[in-house]
Each structure stands twice: as structure tokens, then as C-alpha cells.
Amino acid sequence: MADAVVLVSGGAAVTPFTDPERAARTGLAAGNTLTALRAHLLARGVSVFTAPARMGVGEVREDAGWQGFADVPVVLPAALTVNAVGEIDAAGTALAAFLRWLAEERGLTSVDLVGHSMGGLFSRAAIRELRAGGPTVSRLVTLGTPWDGSLLGDVLSDEISVADAHGDPATTQILEQSRAYAAENSQGAADQVSRHFLRRWNAAQEGVLDGVRVTAVAAGRFRSAERPRQLWPHDGLVSQQSARADEVPPAVLPNVSRRTFADDVHSIFFADAFDLPWERAITWDPEVFDVVDDAIGV
Numbered sequence: 001m002a003d004a005v006v007l008v009s010g011g012a013a014v015t016p017f018t019d020p021e022r023a024a025r026t027g028l029a030a031g032n033t034l035t036a037l038r039a040h041l042l043a044r045g046v047s048v049f050t051a052p053a054r055m056g057v058g059e060v061r062e063d064a065g066w067q068g069f070a071d072v073p074v075v076l077p078a079a080l081t082v083n084a085v086g087e088i089d090a091a092g093t094a095l096a097a098f099l100r101w102l103a104e105e106r107g108l109t110s111v112d113l114v115g116h117s118m119g120g121l122f123s124r125a126a127i128r129e130l131r132a133g134g135p136t137v138s139r140l141v142t143l144g145t146p147w148d149g150s151l152l153g154d155v156l157s158d159e160i161s162v163a164d165a166h167g168d169p170a171t172t173q174i175l176e177q178s179r180a181y182a183a184e185n186s187q188g189a190a191d192q193v194s195r196h197f198l199r200r201w202n203a204a205q206e207g208v209l210d211g212v213r214v215t216a217v218a219a220g221r222f223r224s225a226e227r228p229r230q231l232w233p234h235d236g237l238v239s240q241q242s243a244r245a246d247e248v249p250p251a252v253l254p255n256v257s258r259r260t261f262a263d264d265v266h267s268i269f270f271a272d273a274f275d276l277p278w279e280r281a282i283t284w285d286p287e288v289f290d291v292v293d294d295a296i297g298v
Helices: 031-043 089-106 118-132 151-156 171-184 195-202 268-273 286-296
Strands: 006-009 048-050 110-117 137-142 213-219 258-259
Touching: 006 031, 006 089, 006 118, 031 110, 031 268, 031 286, 089 110, 089 118, 110 118, 118 137, 118 195, 137 286, 151 171, 151 195, 151 213, 213 286, 258 286
Parallel strands: 006 048, 006 110, 110 137, 137 213, 213 258
Antiparallel strands: none
């Protein structure tokens, strides 16, 4: 097992820096993505940290939005904070800087990374940056990560359309709202989670994950149709095949285990929107936690 585990939230997430002793004192301690998983790992005796992230460049002091937090005891500089609505490589640079800082502050030589959604892409970009120096990463767990595209990105690039929902009400609603959501919340991230972009980006990452054991975890609650496979089944934001990295070449992903949770959705935001318990979100599901435990050797 590595010296520590670092949890990395995804696109449009707001997450405070937390360490094993300190977290946000009000609201969800580690934000609406990572709070439950952090609590689980702490209960298992894991030295766990969360990487700070926000919508835009800056520091993380609070999240005044849905299921947010406040009273953050440790606020890190903007240079160590992921812009969760920005470009993948820029986020990877900030995440790598955070991991180097964390290693120096805590005397760490190795970390395992667990990334949710775009957090898996940010983690991959950071692993690439760390080849120039920093803690080693030998394990990466991705939860609902768009390895090969997302509903949001693929709508923006005109690779899928509302017609591909085949009348499924939930999927129709998600696809119809994608362009407006991207226009309001993205500073480049949404454009970079299409299959069109990620297949080119993946091709440039050959060798980055050599020596890294990857566990790709997918959800697939929405499964009213079978085609196009680029869409169905999906978790509300990412298709099952994309989250499992089924079509990512071995030269890019040489050592991978794949797990699927067919009843889960992408996040508690989607669970709440479709009247599901939060435990049906991939980052709040106790059975997913067991997979994370196995992957990092707890």
C-alpha cells in the first residue's frame, strides 16, 4: 500500500483540502462528491487526503451551492488547486503541484489516486507530470471516469443527439440540458470530454500508465436502449463502456481491472434528481468502497 491515498473530484466539483485530521467543519466535510468515501477510508485506518478543487481559478474556502460546505480550516494557494471546469492538462499540472507539496509536507514517497469522473483524467495528466519528479503513483482507481467520452461532450461535438435517447425520459432530459449546462459551467472541460477529443488525447498518453495498476469502475443505471453503445447504458453522464475504458488501447492502458455497478448513477446530484438514495451514487455506494479497498490494498 502507498504512503497515502489522495481523492480527486471531477468536473465542476468544489472540494476542500482535507487531511486525516481536518476537513470542512460545516456541511459535507469533503464536498458532495468525496465525503462518504473519505469517511469510509478513514474508518479503515487509511491516511487519506482530498485534493482541493473549485469552479475557476482560485482558492477553496467554501461551497455555497447544493450540499456544500464552509469553515475550511486549511486553504491552499490557487497554484495547488484544480480548476474543475478548465482543461484537463492544466488541471493535471495543478494536481501534480499539489501532490508534490503534499509529499514534501508529509514526507510521502508514494500515493494512490482515486479519481471520480474527470478526476480520473486529471489524475492521469498529473501522473504524466510527476515523471519529472514527485511521489510515485502505482495505483489509480477511476469511478465513472470518461475515458472515452461522455454524454455532455458527445452532445457538444454532435456525436450523439436527443434522438439517441429513444424516448427514455431521463436520458432525453439529460441530453436536452447538456448545451445549456456546458455554456454556464465550463471553461474548456466540457469540450474535452467528447470521444472525438479524448481519443486524440489518449493517443498522446502512451506510456504514462506503464507500471500503474488501474481499476476502472463504471455505473449503468440508465439502460432503456442498446444502441448507440457510445451512449447506452450510462450513469447519467458517462456511458458504461467509456467508464470501463473498454475501447482504450492497451498501449495507453496496459494493466486494468474493470468493475460495473449496473444500478448506480454518476453522483449524488443524479441520485437526488431521479429520486434515488445517495447510496446509488458511485461515490457513495458501500459496495464500490469494497472495490476501492481491494484496489489500494486495504
